[in-house]
Amino acid sequence: MQALTDDVPRLGNGLDPTPIVARLAATPGVQRLPSPKLTLFVKRDVLPPELCAALIARIDAVRRPSTIADANGDHAYRTSETGDLPADDPAVIDTERRIAMLTGLSGEYGEPIQGQRYAAGQEFKQHTDYFEPKGLDYHRYCALSGNRTWTVMLYLNTPEAGGATRFKVVDKMIQPEPGKMVAWSNRRTDGSTNAATLHQAMKVRAGVKYVITKWYRELPWRG
Ligand SMILES: O=C(O)CCC(=O)C(=O)O
Ligand SMILES: [Fe+2]
Secondary structure, eight states, X not given: OOSOOTTSOOOOSSSSOHHHHHHHHTSTTEEEOOOTTOOEEEESOSSOHHHHHHHHHHHHHHOEEOOOSSOOSOTTSBOSEEEEXXXXXXXXXXXXXXXXXXXXXXXXXXXXXXXXXXXXXXXXXXXXXXXXXXXXXXXXXXXXXXSEXXXXXXXXXXXXXXXXXXXXXXXXXXXXXXTOEEEEESBOTTSOBOGGGOXXXXXXEESOEEEEEEEEEXXXXXX
């Protein structure tokens, strides 16, 4: 991880959620989902409008059709477009720093920030962000860096209609707003993968939706 200055906190990979939860819970404007089943936080205005606009432009420059691990034969499962954002871009560096300051998650465990663009009619059906330890693709995706611990997602705009993120198990819908962050642990407090993190990006009905996502791993990110 480069270009984060020395004052950013380094509270680990999130597998032990305690320091991350404490930091988020102590930050003004952070809301916690009131459920024992899922550790999830929401905060508005994490990114200013100019930064959201800059990131949208970067996503448009790198986007390609999305793929999914453990391809299940349903080609409509994830129909958005994806792209890794260049780590040396000033807008990306600024975003990395804001995420690190807010969550405390140590940058070396983070995957490169990924952008997603959903056009009208596009969606990402129900899934979890962790890789199934018994899944066919587990070794391919997790051999070097381990499984995912936390997800930090930021909306960059509001589509004209649709595009909410839905967590069905805890009956929570989150509406896209520019600069709004959603962060959750993909684990239970004992470290096991948490199926209550099941979520979906609901279909965009009109307009376009842009988000960025940063996932954290058990081990320092090595691809
Ligand atoms: O776009 C969203 O609302 C959710 C995206 C998501 O779940 C993912 O990319 O893993
Ligand atoms: Fe997801």
